[in-house]
Amino acid sequence: MPIPTDRGMLVVHAEADGTTSLSVCAKVINGKPTDVYAQHHHARQVNIDPDVKLTPHGKDRYTKEIVEVIGSVDGVVSVRYPRYDNHP
Numbered sequence: 001m002p003i004p005t006d007r008g009m010l011v012v013h014a015e016a017d018g019t020t021s022l023s024v025c026a027k028v029i030n031g032k033p034t035d036v037y038a039q040h041h042h043a044r045q046v047n048i049d050p051d052v053k054l055t056p057h058g059k060d061r062y063t064k065e066i067v068e069v070i071g072s073v074d075g076v077v078s079v080r081y082p083r084y085d086n087h088p
Helices: none
Strands: 005-014 020-029 032-043 045-048 055-057 060-062 067-071 076-080
Touching: 005 032, 020 076, 032 067, 032 076
Parallel strands: 045 076
Antiparallel strands: 005 020, 005 060, 005 067, 020 032, 055 060, 067 076
């Protein structure tokens, strides 16, 4: 079960039913998630910030940088680059 905010590399997979599944992991190798520690299955809506770069790999897309994945109880998942309040 994912915590409300997960940080890591991300693989996005479009499901046949029109939903999206997301895997948060330690690294992505050849477009596949490795060391997955959080998953969001069949999200009805995924909001990805426009500044987050996704690389296509077959039917999936993945990040090459760490992102924050924020889930909600209503099935909406948001993806953004981490924001640090204490940076200079």
